[in-house]
Amino acid sequence: MAAPPATAPATARCLSVAKSCWAAERSSSSFVLSAPATGLRQSGSRVLSIRAKVATGLQRACIADDGAERPWKLSDARLVLEDGSVWTAKSFGASGTQVGEVVFNTSLTGYQEILTDPSYAGQFVLMTNPHIGNTGVNPDDEESNQCFLGGLIIRNLSICTSNWRCKETLEKYLIKRNIMGIYDVDTRAITRRLREDGSLIGVLSTDQSLTDNELLEMAQKWKIVGVDLISGVTCDAPYEWSDKTDSEWEFKRDPSSETFHVVAYDFGIKHNILRRLTSYGCKITVVPANWPASEVLNLKPDGVLFSNGPGDPAAVPYAVKTVQEIIGKVPVFGICMGHQLIGQALGGKTFKMKFGHHGGNHPVCDLRSGRVDISAQNHNYAVDPESLPEGAKVTHVNLNDNSCAGLQYSKMKLMSLQYHPESSPGPHDSDTAFGEFIELMKSNRL
């Protein structure tokens, strides 16, 4: 059970701190900040300086621990961003100190699928929905066997859980899995900063012996671009997968009469991708990320799936080489990281987006039919369509920013999507993509 809220509502505390910061600002002759953690952005805009001061002011207002016992939880955690801002919060889940890239996710729920999505390795996920934890967690919504993300950042932790599937509270679940969580922090302000400045590296800490400056230094030294994160999340050895989507949840009513053998490269694969493929009539062999292409081709599969996965697609040349050795020989389907690796394997370029796409409400247009799907997304990198060779066709665009959301190259028997047709969590609109992969494999059999 979460701790009861502090007496003064957070917004009120925030506003009074903001007011006093503003008054101090006006009475001083310059906008130079006195707090060491904000000093780095002194040369930045006046607006940024004020915001940083508010964040630092919150820390002073909340960590007034005089040793007296109080029946509510005091702020005991900090999030220090690489821009020098310090955000105080209350911890839940594990304690300690953790570095990661902060991304915001606009899904209303589905936090358990997000926590267990291996593509979030190295990242802190900030949920923009202010109320999280009310449905607890259950054994069926896991997308992998562990949590790979660095930590969870939320506005309000639900003080109770109420759901017929709930087996455990979010707080207990995070403690068991040694994952840090913070709440009672201004997630809207952090999201606005990420939208303005782009994704930022941060440090989450409950360790009061570390100074703001020490945490800031950790954030500024840490790198995520150019790092191979796939090798930390892929499986150790091949295995067979045969679980379908549970009949209670199945929404596709016309099971395929044919079966297809698909080899799935595990770059951080989500279970629901495997379940959806199985429901569409596939027998699946999952192989580790570094499994030789020659051994996969020796199995004579009907198709190969290149899965989602964490990090920078340009940092895994071995995976790009594998994709190069396979495309054109058997039908392939790339999802998210798999799509980006296909882009690279075709000689195209990937680039880091300002703050990426993370959420269950991204409109995507299928340019072939004009149909618009609402899709589940989680990526910070994208394929530059201008860099692709002739013949590679952009089939889908994200309607929020026109970025490339899908590819097809008939001669190479390939299709790929930048988003998540398996939709966990998210809408089922794009489930038909699995049917398209089945058709691609069928036509290759003829």
Ligand SMILES: NC(=O)CC[C@H](N)C(=O)O
């Ligand atoms: N979901 C994924 O596969 C993520 C892809 C890649 N790691 C990115 O952030 O762009």
